[in-house]
Structure formats: structure tokens, C-alpha cells
Amino acid sequence: MSILIKGGRVITAADDYTGDIYVEDERISLIGESLDVQADRTIDASGKYVLPGGVDPHTHLDMPFGGTVTIDDVESGQTSAAFGGTTCHVDFIIQPQGSSFADAVEEWRGKADRKQVIDMGYHMAVTDLKEGGTLEELASLPDQGITSYKLFMAYKGALMVDDETLFKTMEVAAETGALVMVHAENGDAIDVLVKEALAAGHTEPKYHALTRPPETEGEATNRAIQLARVAGSPLYVVHVSCAESVEPIQLAREKGWNVWGETCTQYFFVDYTFLERPEFEGAKYVYTPPPRDKANQDVLWNAVRTDTLSAISTDHCAFLWDGQKTIGKDDFSKIPNGGPGLENRLQMIHEFGVRGGRISLNRMVDLLSTNPAKLFGLYPRKGTIAVGSDADIVVFDPEKRVTISAATHHSKSDYNLYEGTEVTGSPEVVLLRGNVLVEGDELVASPGVGQFVARAKFGQELRAAAAVA
Ligand code: URP
Ligand code: ZN
Numbered sequence: 111m112s113i114l115i116k117g118g119r120v121i122t123a124a125d126d127y128t129g130d131i132y133v134e135d136e137r138i139s140l141i142g143e144s145l146d147v148q149a150d151r152t153i154d155a156s157g158k159y160v161l162p163g164g165v166d167p168h169t170h171l172d173m174p175f176g177g178t179v180t181i182d183d184v185e186s187g188q189t190s191a192a193f194g195g196t197t198c199h200v201d202f203i204i205q206p207q208g209s210s211f212a213d214a215v216e217e218w219r220g221k222a223d224r225k226q227v228i229d230m231g232y233h234m235a236v237t238d239l240k241e242g243g244t245l246e247e248l249a250s251l252p253d254q255g256i257t258s259y260k261l262f263m264a265y266k267g268a269l270m271v272d273d274e275t276l277f278k279t280m281e282v283a284a285e286t287g288a289l290v291m292v293h294a295e296n297g298d299a300i301d302v303l304v305k306e307a308l309a310a311g312h313t314e315p316k317y318h319a320l321t322r323p324p325e326t327e328g329e330a331t332n333r334a335i336q337l338a339r340v341a342g343s344p345l346y347v348v349h350v351s352c353a354e355s356v357e358p359i360q361l362a363r364e365k366g367w368n369v370w371g372e373t374c375t376q377y378f379f380v381d382y383t384f385l386e387r388p389e390f391e392g393a394k395y396v397y398t399p400p401p402r403d404k405a406n407q408d409v410l411w412n413a414v415r416t417d418t419l420s421a422i423s424t425d426h427c428a429f430l431w432d433g434q435k436t437i438g439k440d441d442f443s444k445i446p447n448g449g450p451g452l453e454n455r456l457q458m459i460h461e462f463g464v465r466g467g468r469i470s471l472n473r474m475v476d477l478l479s480t481n482p483a484k485l486f487g488l489y490p491r492k493g494t495i496a497v498g499s500d501a502d503i504v505v506f507d508p509e510k511r512v513t514i515s516a517a518t519h520h521s522k523s524d525y526n527l528y529e530g531t532e533v534t535g536s537p538e539v540v541l542l543r544g545n546v547l548v549e550g551d552e553l554v555a556s557p558g559v560g561q562f563v564a565r566a567k568f569g570q571e572l573r574a575a576a577a578v579a
């Protein structure tokens with residue numbers, strides 16, 4: 111099957127030109143001006159942007175968490191991603207405490223079996239190096255294409271690790287060429303604040319934020335940066351939400367240390383006041399770190415513009431409001447933490463980042479595709495439009511008007527964080543390795559088209575043909 115994408119405005123992190131793209135055998139084989147080639151199918155992209163497929167480095171599909179399981183499994187989550195122009199993501203395997211890493215990998219691969227709509231890789235969330243996985247086993251993961259380790263510095267009594275586990279994992283990463291990712295919040299201090307709030311009878315959703323002040327994020331970010339320096343490992347701080355965390359990352363990067371950070375779409379749009387919405391509606395916005403004071407939104411826009419923060423993910427961790435979030439109706443600490451968002455990252459960042467004059471189109475591509483691909487060992491197979499790269503391509507209509515709503519999204523969640531937001535610009539055709547996934551409002555491909563991608567080690571490039579179905 112060959113496809114010719116004709117006359118679109120091709121935008122990568124570095125380039126912006128009008129041209130044709132020829133796709134053969136799942137890869138881009140020719141790029142040029144007015145290509146004279148025969149194709150099985152021609153897509154007229156005149157007046158459209160032609161973008162590399164989005165790479166979302168932070169999602170949670172089919173994950174047990176907070177006394178329940180996230181509502182989107184691999185099929186519904188990836189379908190939602192495809193409609194939003196994301197063609198590859200990296201999900202978290204959570205090592206169950208007491209379990210080996212091999213068992214955890216097998217369990218998570220099983221969840222994806224025959225359900226994959228887009229390509230995916232995995233990070234390994236390390237929860238237990240005492241009764242569960244060994245350091246040797248952890249060290250073997252990068253050779254299996256799982257080239258990043260994640261540690262939760264919060265969620266005491268659940269996923270949180272102590273500094274010993276964090277530091278030992280960093281040492282392994284320094285040896286094996288893995289990237290260390292941290293959820294940076296001081297879980298011990300937060301645990302004290304949560305208990306104090308509940309003892310005082312404070313049960314509403316807003317106490318989720320009031321018991322996780324920004325200083326607890328700043329402290330943990332600082333701690334992780336300093337420990338990574340000692341261990342000699344690269345560090346990536348996930349879901350940065352506030353100035354207290356941006357500042358140490360900025361300092362580290364100015365010093366030339368191997369530190370990167372991401373923020374997520376929701377932190378630009380949802381602020382603390384959303385948690386105060388009546389009738390338990392605030393629970394929709396209970397995710398961690400929590401929505402912050404609005405002043406942080408400009409800090410984050412500035413950070414992504416200046417490369418203090420290098421990626422925007424969704425941290426898609428979807429629950430039903432009615433039936434799952436309600437577990438915490440009488441106790442904010444029991445509300446499952448997380449929100450949906452896989453489908454709307456490109457629309458929202460295009461509307462408010464690019465059309466809002468905050469970042470360029472090239473920088474948008476960098477943040478949503480190229481940088482995540484580079485940091486997580488997927489580039490140049492993913493994250494760009496170049497000869498030899500996978501034909502993961504979004505034909506984006508910059509004039510299409512859409513009102514974002516749970517009534518039309520493809521996640522199984524019964525609410526949308528951006529409900530009612532009007533955007534101009536949306537994906538029209540989405541290709542995964544040359545397979546048309548989405549055309550207008552239709553999912554054209556069947557589950558099973560997506561593949562597991564064995565990622566390259568940190569700092570190394572990934573070339574074609576490393577995928578395993
Ligand atoms: O609230 C969130 N972010 N849920 C997902 C787990 C995590 O901390 O990333
Ligand atoms: Zn987290």
C-alpha cells in the first residue's frame with residue numbers, strides 16, 4: 111500500500127514548507143515538491159498542516175489505582191489518542207509490590223494483546239526492590255526495550271518509594287542507560303497534612319490541593335535532582351505543575367545537568383478554583399499534583415516556550431465521575447487521582463498555545479512529538495517527518511471548529527476536563543505507519559494495528575524494524 115500526501119504544509123520541530131510526502135511499506139520514502147509518483151491512494155492536504163504523529167510520554171491505561179481501575183483500557187484509550195492525533199504513547203507498567211519485573215511486564219503486555227490501535231512502549235514503575243524485583247532484573251529491562259524507570263515520591267502506603275529505592279534505581283539507570291522519571295512530591299509531609307485535614311472534618315475535594323502545597327512538589331523536585339546528580343543518572347520530572355518545581359529544573363538545566371521536565375495539558379487550563387465547584391463536581395479535577403493557583407499557568411507557558419520544560423504529556427488516567435470518583439464522596443483522600451485528556455492535547459495546545467500566540471507551530475511539534483520521541487528512545491523512527499521514519503502522520507485542518515465534549519470524545523470517561531471549550535483546528539486524517547487510523551469522525555483501522563515498540567536506551571536513536579506485534 112502506498113500513499114501520497116499532496117500539497118500540505120509540512121511542519122516539524124525544525125521545518126515549515128509546502129510539499130508532498132510519499133509513503134511505502136509503512137515508512138516515508140520520499141519527500142519533495144510536486145512528486146511525480148503513482149500511489150494506491152492520494153490524500154489532498156492543500157490548506158492543511160501535515161504534522162508528525164503525537165507522542166504522549168505519560169499515560170495510564172487499564173491501571174489499578176485508588177481502589178479501582180482506570181476506565182480506559184488499551185483499546186478505548188488508544189482510540190481516543192488516535193482521534194487526537196497521537197500515534198504513539200508510553201504507558202506505565204506498575205510493578206505490583208512483591209512481584210518480579212518479569213511478571214509485571216507479562217501482565218501489562220497481556221492487557222494490550224490484540225487491542226492496540228496505536229504504537230506503544232512502556233516505562234517500568236518501580237515500587238518494591240525489597241520483596242519484589244531485584245536490581246539485576248531491573249538492569250535487564252533496557253535490553254528488552256523498556257528504557258525508563260519511574261518512581262513515585264508520593265502516594266504513601268501505595269506506590270511511594272523511600273529514598274533508598276529511588277537512589278538505588280538511579281544507580282542502576284546510570285549503569286544501564288535508562289532514564290529515571292519521578293513523580294516529585296513529598297509523600298510523607300502530604301500524608302501528615304491529609305490526616306490533619308480529615309481529623310479537622312475537612313472532606314471536600316478542594317482539600318486534595320490544600321494538603322499538597324506547591325512547596326511539597328518543589329522540595330521533592332530538588333531532592334530528586336540532587337540525588338540524580340550523585341548517582342549520575344539522567345532525570346525527567348513528570349507533571350510539573352508550579353513555579354516551585356519549575357525553578358529547580360531551570361537552575362539544573364542552566365548548569366547543564368541531565369535534567370528535563372514535562373508538564374501536562376490540564377495545568378495550563380484548570381486551576382485550584384475548579385476543585386471548589388459544588389455538588390462534588392470538584393472531584394473531576396482531583397489529580398496529582400493538584401490544579402494550582404492560576405498564576406502558575408503563565409509560569410508553565412513560559413517554561414515550555416524557553417525549554418525549561420521540554421514536553422507536554424496528558425497523564426491520561428481516566429475515571430468515571432459517577433461511580434469511581436464518588437468512592438471519595440465523604441473523604442477527599444479516597445477520590446481516585448487522575449483525569450482524562452489523551453484526545454485533546456493537540457487541539458488545546460494548538461488553540462491556546464499557537465493560536466494564542468504563546469508558542470510557534472514548530473515548538474508545538476517539538477513539545478508534543480519530537481522531544482518526547484528523543485527523550486524516550488523513539489527518535490527518529492517517531493517524532494518527525496523524514497525519509498525512513500515511520501509514516502505516523504496527522505493531516506490537521508487548521509480551520510475546523512470543534513466544541514470539546516464528553517458527549518463526543520472517545521474515552522470511556524463520563525466527563526471531559528475541557529467541556530464546552532471551542533477550538534479551531536483538529537486532526538482530519540491520522541496515519542500510523544501508513545495505515546489510515548482515523549478519517550474525519552471514523553475510526554478506519556481495527557484494533558491490532560498498533561505495535562509494541564522496543565525503545566532505544568537514553569540518548570540513542572531508534573531506527574525502523576524494532577517493533578514487535
Ligand atoms: O493523578 C494522577 N496524576 N494520576 C495518575 C498517577 C500519577 O501520579 O501520575
Ligand atoms: Zn504522578
Ligand code: ZN
Binds near residue numbers: 168169170425427
Ligand atoms: Zn501519571
